[in-house]
Amino acid sequence: MTESSRAALVALRAEVGKAVVGNDGAVTGLIIALLCRGHVLIEGVPGVAKTLLVRALAAALDLRCTRVQFTSDLMPGDVTGSIVYDPNKADFTFREGPVFTSLLIADEINRTPPKTQSALLEAMEERQVSIDGTPRPLPDPFIVIATQNPVEYEGTYPLPEAQLDRFLLKLTMPTPSRADEVTILTRHATGFDPRDLSHIGVIAGKSDLDAGRAAVRSLTVHEQVIGYVVDICRATRNSPAVRLGVSPRGATALLAAGRAWAWLSGRDYVTPDDIKALARPALRHRLELRPEAELEGATADGVLDGVLAAVPVPR
Numbered sequence: 001m002t003e004s005s006r007a008a009l010v011a012l013r014a015e016v017g018k019a020v021v022g023n024d025g026a027v028t029g030l031i032i033a034l035l036c037r038g039h040v041l042i043e044g045v046p047g048v049a050k051t052l053l054v055r056a057l058a059a060a061l062d063l064r065c066t067r068v069q070f071t072s073d074l075m076p077g078d079v080t081g082s083i084v085y086d087p088n089k090a091d092f093t094f095r096e097g098p099v100f101t102s103l104l105i106a107d108e109i110n111r112t113p114p115k116t117q118s119a120l121l122e123a124m125e126e127r128q129v130s131i132d133g134t135p136r137p138l139p140d141p142f143i144v145i146a147t148q149n150p151v152e153y154e155g156t157y158p159l160p161e162a163q164l165d166r167f168l169l170k171l172t173m174p175t176p177s178r179a180d181e182v183t184i185l186t187r188h189a190t191g192f193d194p195r196d197l198s199h200i201g202v203i204a205g206k207s208d209l210d211a212g213r214a215a216v217r218s219l220t221v222h223e224q225v226i227g228y229v230v231d232i233c234r235a236t237r238n239s240p241a242v243r244l245g246v247s248p249r250g251a252t253a254l255l256a257a258g259r260a261w262a263w264l265s266g267r268d269y270v271t272p273d274d275i276k277a278l279a280r281p282a283l284r285h286r287l288e289l290r291p292e293a294e295l296e297g298a299t300a301d302g303v304l305d306g307v308l309a310a311v312p313v314p315r
Helices: 002-016 024-036 050-061 076-080 114-126 179-191 204-217 222-236 250-264 272-286 289-293 300-310
Strands: 040-042 064-068 081-086 090-097 105-109 128-129 136-137 141-146 167-172 242-244
Touching: 002 050, 002 204, 002 250, 024 040, 024 141, 024 167, 024 204, 040 128, 050 064, 050 105, 050 136, 050 141, 050 289, 076 081, 076 114, 081 105, 081 128, 105 289, 167 250, 179 289, 204 250, 222 250, 222 272, 222 300, 250 289, 272 300
Parallel strands: 040 141, 040 167, 064 105, 105 141
Antiparallel strands: 081 090, 128 136
16 A cells, blocks of 8 residues: 555656646655645745646645635635624524635735734644634645745735744745746647646545555654754754754754655655755745845855755765
């Protein structure tokens, strides 16, 4: 069961590729998040198929997917649901919000005020929402895939550090290469409709995710690899360009992502290379740079590259 589940999850990249061109890394990141029960922040300019990517993955996994466009007037109840009066029953009933799904696309999450952003915190951390004092569990699996635009900041509300830290990974989706863009236009010229995903087959399902999660949890992690994760995270806290380094939650996220990547790669143990491969997506959003370092052109990825080059790799 474990081998077939791994093969099915790896095959998702090719199936999603029927709808989205040239983003195998982002697909892998979302699969890792599902295996780790973590959330993902995707950053990219409009038009690079962020939403299409998630919809295609949901179709290939036969999971329910809902999308919420975050705007300045979005209220918490618009996401979590609310108590409404039912005249037919002459009573108040709970109407579920779009958060009751498996894959929630929080589109342009930084365009809604902090009050609504914080409504997601309980859902992301506890897998439940509390309405009128009653906790209501969310489906399993449940992950939030939030998107944001990296170049347009007018009218936005930057996510607080507490919420950023609850995203397992931050993925970036750049504009496609020329070859990929030619492929995209060729598909559209021959009748491809991004709103119709009926050609996406169901490759894997919840049972494969459950088997994968159990297998990932059973992976062997040597104490030297654990020490390597700790050394990387501690080094970020000592970097002169960083005001706020990676927290212990970030260290556990990096280790979890590394274990999932090792299992997807066909191994039952974690290597330092697995940790290095996931360090940037797992840690880049957890660093707060000093203003003077940003003015000098420093970036979170650049700091992490320096840390990875400086921290000794266990042999």
